[in-house]
Structures are given as C-alpha cells and as structure tokens.
Amino acid sequence: MNPPETLNGNAVIRIENVRKVYNTGEVELRALDGVNLDVRRGEFVAMMGPSGSGKSTLMNILGALDHPSDGRYFLEDEDVGEMEQEDLADLRNRRIGFIFQSFNLLQRMTALQNVTLPMLYRVENRVGHATREEIAIAALESVGLGDRLYHRPNQLSGGQQQRVAIARALVNRPSLMLADEPTGNLDSKSSEEIMGILQNLNRQGVTIVMVTHEADIAKHARRVVCMRDGKIVSDGRAGAQNCLERKR
Amino acid sequence: MNIFEAMGLAWEALIQNKLRSFLTTLGVIIGVAAVILMIAISAGAEAVIAEQINALGANLVIVTATRGTPGRPPSLVYDDALAISKEVKGLTGVAAEQTVASQVIKWGTVNFETALLGTTPDFAKVRETPLETGRFFTQTDLDRKNKVIILGSKVAKDLFGETNPVDQEVLLGTTRLTVIGVLKPKGKVADTDYDDRVYIPLTVVYQRYLTQAMQLNRVRTIYAQVENKETMDSTLAQIKALLARQHAVPLDKPDFVVQTQQDIIQTQQATTETFRTLLAWVAAVSLLVGGIGIMNIMLVSVTERTREIGVRVSIGARPIDVRMQFLMEAIILSLFGGIVGVTGGVGGAWLFNETGAMRTEIVPWSLALAFASSALVGVFFGFFPANKAANLDPIEALRHE
Ligand SMILES: Nc1ncnc2c1ncn2[C@@H]1O[C@H](COP(=O)(O)OP(=O)(O)OP(=O)(O)O)[C@@H](O)[C@H]1O
Numbered sequence: 001m002n003p004p005e006t007l008n009g010n011a012v013i014r015i016e017n018v019r020k021v022y023n024t025g026e027v028e029l030r031a032l033d034g035v036n037l038d039v040r041r042g043e044f045v046a047m048m049g050p051s052g053s054g055k056s057t058l059m060n061i062l063g064a065l066d067h068p069s070d071g072r073y074f075l076e077d078e079d080v081g082e083m084e085q086e087d088l089a090d091l092r093n094r095r096i097g098f099i100f101q102s103f104n105l106l107q108r109m110t111a112l113q114n115v116t117l118p119m120l121y122r123v124e125n126r127v128g129h130a131t132r133e134e135i136a137i138a139a140l141e142s143v144g145l146g147d148r149l150y151h152r153p154n155q156l157s158g159g160q161q162q163r164v165a166i167a168r169a170l171v172n173r174p175s176l177m178l179a180d181e182p183t184g185n186l187d188s189k190s191s192e193e194i195m196g197i198l199q200n201l202n203r204q205g206v207t208i209v210m211v212t213h214e215a216d217i218a219k220h221a222r223r224v225v226c227m228r229d230g231k232i233v234s235d236g237r238a239g240a241q242n243c244l245e246r247k248r
Numbered sequence: 249m250n251i252f253e254a255m256g257l258a259w260e261a262l263i264q265n266k267l268r269s270f271l272t273t274l275g276v277i278i279g280v281a282a283v284i285l286m287i288a289i290s291a292g293a294e295a296v297i298a299e300q301i302n303a304l305g306a307n308l309v310i311v312t313a314t315r316g317t318p319g320r321p322p323s324l325v326y327d328d329a330l331a332i333s334k335e336v337k338g339l340t341g342v343a344a345e346q347t348v349a350s351q352v353i354k355w356g357t358v359n360f361e362t363a364l365l366g367t368t369p370d371f372a373k374v375r376e377t378p379l380e381t382g383r384f385f386t387q388t389d390l391d392r393k394n395k396v397i398i399l400g401s402k403v404a405k406d407l408f409g410e411t412n413p414v415d416q417e418v419l420l421g422t423t424r425l426t427v428i429g430v431l432k433p434k435g436k437v438a439d440t441d442y443d444d445r446v447y448i449p450l451t452v453v454y455q456r457y458l459t460q461a462m463q464l465n466r467v468r469t470i471y472a473q474v475e476n477k478e479t480m481d482s483t484l485a486q487i488k489a490l491l492a493r494q495h496a497v498p499l500d501k502p503d504f505v506v507q508t509q510q511d512i513i514q515t516q517q518a519t520t521e522t523f524r525t526l527l528a529w530v531a532a533v534s535l536l537v538g539g540i541g542i543m544n545i546m547l548v549s550v551t552e553r554t555r556e557i558g559v560r561v562s563i564g565a566r567p568i569d570v571r572m573q574f575l576m577e578a579i580i581l582s583l584f585g586g587i588v589g590v591t592g593g594v595g596g597a598w599l600f601n602e603t604g605a606m607r608t609e610i611v612p613w614s615l616a617l618a619f620a621s622s623a624l625v626g627v628f629f630g631f632f633p634a635n636k637a638a639n640l641d642p643i644e645a646l647r648h649e
C-alpha cells in the first residue's frame with residue numbers, strides 16, 4: 001500500500017489511528033485508543049503521561065516489537081504493518097535502536113559481547129569478527145566505557161549498564177532511537193549522563209522518542225507528547241509542565 | 249548470522265552449564281554405545297558359530313541320539329557307525345565318538361587332568377584334525393583294543409615339553425597307554441579347547457573307562473563325511489532309513505537326530521537372529537530415550553532463556569537465527585554424545601573381548617551408523633524446542649521473568 005500523499009518526506013514516523021486492544025476476560029482493555037502522531041527527522045520527542053496511559057504499548061509498536069490491533073504505522077514512508085518477519089527483524093536490527101528501562105543486557109556476556117551482538121544479526125553489509133569488535137569498542141568508548149569492555153552486566157552500575165545498552169542500540173547506526181524510561185532505574189547523576197549521551201546523538205541527527213515520568217528529563221526534549229487513557233491529549237512545546245498539570 | 253556464528257553462540261551457552269550439558273547428553277552416550285556394543289556382540293557371536301562349524305569339518309552329516317528311555321539300551325551304538333560305513337553309499341568316512349569323564353594323565357612326575365574322547369580311525373579325516381607327528385589309530389588298533397593314545401597339542405606340550413612324545417608311555421587314569429601321535433594345534437572354539445584333550449580307541453574306552461554295562465557300545469555322536477555335496481539329501485535319507493531299521497523304530501518317530509552342518513548353522517543363526525533383534529531394539533529405544541532427554545532439557549532451556557530470546561529478537565535476531573542457535577545446541581549435544589558414545593562402545597567391546605567376558609567384534613560401519621543416528625537425533629529432537637524459541641512473541645518474551 002502506498003503511503004498517503006500528505007506524508008511529509010521528512011517524517012520518520014507516522015502513525016494513523018492506531019489502536020491496541022487487550023481482551024482480558026470480560027473487559028476489553030483499550031491500551032491505545034486511536035493515536036495519531038508524526039515525528040520528523042532529527043526531532044527529540046519526550047512522551048509523558050500517567051502510569052497505564054499506553055506509553056510503553058505505543059513505544060513497542062514503534063519499535064516493531066508489537067503490532068497494533070488497528071491503524072497504520074509508516075516508518076520512513078514504509079508501511080510496517082505490511083512487512084514480513086525478516087524485514088521486521090532487519091528494521092529492529094539496523095534502523096531502530098531500542099533502550100529499555102531494565103537495560104535488557106545478556107547477563108552471561110561481557111559488555112563487549114553484548115554490544116557486538118546486533119552486528120552478528122546483521123544481514124546486509126556484514127563485517128567480520130575483528131571489525132565487529134573494533135566497532136563495538138568504539139561505541140563503548142563513545143559512551144565512556146572504554147575501560148569496562150570485559151565486565152559483565154552484574155559487575156557494572158545501573159548507569160553503566162544503560163550506557164552499554166545505548167552503545168548496543170547505536171552500533172548499527174540506526175536513524176531512530178526509542179527509549180522507554182531510560183533513566184527510570186537510575187539516580188539523578190547517572191540520569192544526567194544518559195541524557196547527555198542521548199542529546200549528543202540527537203545533535204548528530206538521530207531522531208529520538210523517549211518516555212519519561214520526570215519533568216527534569218523531559219526538558220531535554222524540544223517536544224513533549226502527553227498521553228492519557230490511550231490517547232494523545234497534548235502535543236507540542238507547551239512541555240512537561242502542561243502534561244503534569246493535566247495529570248492532576 | 250552464519251552457521252559458524254550460530255555454533256559459537258550454541259557452544260557458549262552449553263559451556264555455561266557444563267554439568268547439565270553432560271547429563272543431557274548422557275542418554276545419547278548410552279544409546280550410541282549400546283548400538284556399537286550390540287553390533288559387536290552379535291558379530292562376535294556369529295564369528296564363534298562360524299568357527300564352531302568350521303571346526304567340525306566339511307560336508308558332514310551328524311547323527312546324535314535323542315535321550316534314551318531309562319532301562320532301555322542306548323539308542324546310538326558303535327554298531328550303527330559300522331553299519332552306516334558298510335551300507336551307505338557315497339561316504340568318504342564315518343567316525344563315532346564317545347566322551348567320558350576327564351582323567352588324570354601322567355608322564356614321569358608331570359600330571360594333570362584332561363578331557364578324554366574315544367573315537368574311530370576316520371575321525372582325523374572327517375573332523376579335520378591333522379597330525380603334527382606320529383599316526384592316528386587304525387582299525388587294527390580298535391579291533392585289538394591296543395592301548396594307544398593321541399595327544400592334543402597343549403597336552404603334549406604340557407606333559408613332555410621339548411621331549412618327543414611318540415612311543416612314550418603315559419598313565420591315563422589307571423591304564424598305561426603308548427603315545428602314537430600328536431595333533432596340530434586347532435585352538436579354542438567357544439568352550440571347547442581342541443588342544444586340551446586326548447583321543448583313544450573307542451573300544452579301549454569301553455574296556456577301561458566305562459563301568460556301567462548299559463553304556464558299553466554306546467556312542468554320543470556319529471560323523472559321516474559325504475563325498476559330494478549334491479548327494480547330501482539322499483545320503484541323509486539313506487542314513488535315516490538304515491538307523492530306523494537298525495533300531496526297529498518307525499521313521500517318523502526316530503530315537504536319533506540326523507543333521508547336516510547347514511541345519512546346525514540355521515538353528516544357531518536363528519538364535520543369534522533373535523538375540524540381535526532384541527539388542528537392536530534395546531539400542532534403538534535407548535537412543536530414542538536419549539533424544540527425548542535432549543528435547544526435554546532443550547525445552548526447559550528455552551523457557552529459562554525466554555527473556556534472552558526476547559532481547560535477541562529486540563536487537564534484530566530473525567526467527568531463523570534463534571532457531572539455528574537452539575538447533576545447534578541440540579546438535580552439538582548429540583554429536584558430543586555420539587563421540588563419547590562411540591569411544592565408550594568401542595572401549596566396552598574391546599574390554600569384553602579382552603577380559604574374555606564375551607566374544608565381540610567391532611564392526612566399522614556400526615560406528616558410522618551410531619554416529620549418524622546421534623546427529624539425526626539432535627536435529628530431530630532439537631527441532632521442536634528450536635521452533636518454539638523461534639516463534640516466541642518478542643514482547644511476551646521480554647516481559648518473561
Ligand atoms: N499484555 C497485556 N495484556 C493486558 N493488558 C495489558 C498488556 N500490556 C499492557 N496492558 C495494559 O495496557 C495499558 C497500558 O499499558 P502500558 O504499559 O502501555 O502503560 P504505560 O503508559 O507504559 O505505564 P507506565 O508508565 O506504568 O509504564 C495498561 O492498562 C496495561 O495494564
């Protein structure tokens with residue numbers, strides 16, 4: 001299916017009327033209830049809203065980890081809903097970097113091995129083992145972990161683990177970075193470090209969508225999307241304060 | 249991800265949990281070892297039979313008595329052998345044999361117990377037991393009940409060492425006998441050591457070594473050698489008819505059994521066949537159980553590592569990548585089991601043979617068969633868990649604790 005003509009060439013993400021419905025017993029739970037959103041290339045979007053408002057559900061759909069019950073999702077003008085398994089894997093592998101609140105590193109591997117992993121699963125432009133390590137080391141150095149290459153996740157602090165996860169997310173040079181509460185488990189000092197790294201990436205042209213609960217964190221973004229009950233209730237520079245006030 | 253990278257991932261996962269990996273593969277180890285061992289054992293059993301039959305001599309008709317009724321005269325006697333030799337056409341030799349309890353043989357100060365067989369002149373020919381030195385008995389020795397003896401090669405060596413035994417006098421039980429010949433070594437077949445026995449004229453056995461009157465004249469076996477293989481059947485019929493007449497029994501209710509080597513081979517083969525089929529089933533079932541063991545642990549492993557699978561998928565692992573990794577784990581496990589099992593099976597077969605517990609012969613193709621089936625087991629039983637892993641929903645997998 002061709003993308004709608006109105007689609008701006010600059011839009012990295014476009015979702016139209018996306019719904020996600022869970023059937024839990026008798027009740028039908030609408031985690032997403034008709035969401036429309038455009039994200040342009042180079043934007044830094046913060047997504048806020050009360051717990052259970054559907055932020056993670058939306059992020060998982062954007063990250064091609066989950067599919068909507070209804071509605072369409074275009075990533076760089078391609079209809080993600082039409083894609084085959086293999087293409088979705090490639091999308092998760094090379095075009096989107098996903099950062100989780102709980103880091104999701106493989107515990108039995110070193111930081112270096114964790115970061116090389118996405119290159120192992122790359123289908124196009126494959127590189128050999130030595131090159132993979134070189135690139136991974138550079139990525140770890142870029143997040144300030146050049147001296148922790150051979151540490152396992154349980155030998156690293158939370159902030160360090162999240163930096164490993166960021167290095168892993170950016171090692172295949174994705175144009176879109178999705179972060180679901182990346183600082184949710186971190187103290188304020190580590191949080192600032194993480195935000196610094198993300199801002200740096202954004203300055204280099206990476207589009208970022210990030211979920212957060214904290215206004216302090218959201219202020220790093222130029223645009224704040226506010227969700228409530230599976231709907232976007234405000235979107236724009238009005239910012240975090242606006243969303244938090246509405247929450248009350 | 250290429251196949252070597254998948255192997256690398258699988259290997260890393262397996263060495264993470266060495267003991268479990270080993271226990272998982274134990275079933276395959278036992279299965280593979282069992283396959284090799286059972287084939288080695290039945291090959292060994294067949295070799296023993298082949299040797300036994302070769303040890304009999306060629307083109308033989310073998311007559312044995314069925315168990316005689318108590319109080320009645322023995323069913324098979326020396327006269328039967330004489331009658332066969334006289335009346336049946338197309339025979340190159342007839343020998344009768346009677347065994348008695350083993351006796352102490354003595355020469356000088358050396359003495360030990362050995363097996364004793366009474367027989368007739370044609371024995372050397374029909375049973376293919378050539379002489380090393382000296383001569384076999386003649387009909388004259390038999391008719392005159394000459395006190396002569398032929399020694400098996402081991403008896404001769406143990407008794408005389410370097411001395412030439414021919415013309416020496418030995419004491420067998422209480423009877424003095426003159427050594428007239430020594431047999432060539434023939435070796436041991438199954439439980440019979442052909443070299444650790446002595447032969448004396450059948451008539452001397454009756455005279456000196458059998459005390460019960462009823463047993464006099466009795467023979468255990470009559471061997472008749474047929475000149476031409478093609479006439480085997482008619483010769484057999486002649487012998488049967490003759491003996492039935494001699495014994496005054498109906499042909500369809502004989503008190504004797506007439507068999508050819510072929511008959512014996514077939515009965516023996518039927519026995520080993522059953523034995524082999526049984527062992528084959530045992531081996532196949534243990535391989536199957538080994539495979540199920542791998543599948544079981546792989547399924548547990550997939551469940552345990554659901555989160556890991558979710559993470560891999562979230563960074564771009566395709567279903568085929570996940571499937572490959574888990575399939576590789578199963579294949580590595582079963583190949584490892586195959587290698588250890590082959591080693592164990594060969595080692596076990598060798599040990600059985602070496603310690604004399606059981607005759608075994610390692611069959612090369614059985615190694616290939618066992619190894620190939622272990623690989624097949626890996627693919628077959630690894631496929632289901634690997635598929636389960638590959639089809640996990642990424643979000644559910646990531647939420648899994
Ligand atoms: N697998 C599921 N089955 C049923 N309901 C679900 C499932 N996943 C999410 N939900 C429901 O969907 C709604 C939105 O959940 P979601 O995780 O998107 O919220 P959120 O905005 O990320 O909340 P938080 O800020 O606490 O992370 C919630 O009511 C949740 O209970």
Ligand SMILES: [Mg+2]
Nearest residue numbers: 055056057180
């Ligand atoms: Mg959430």
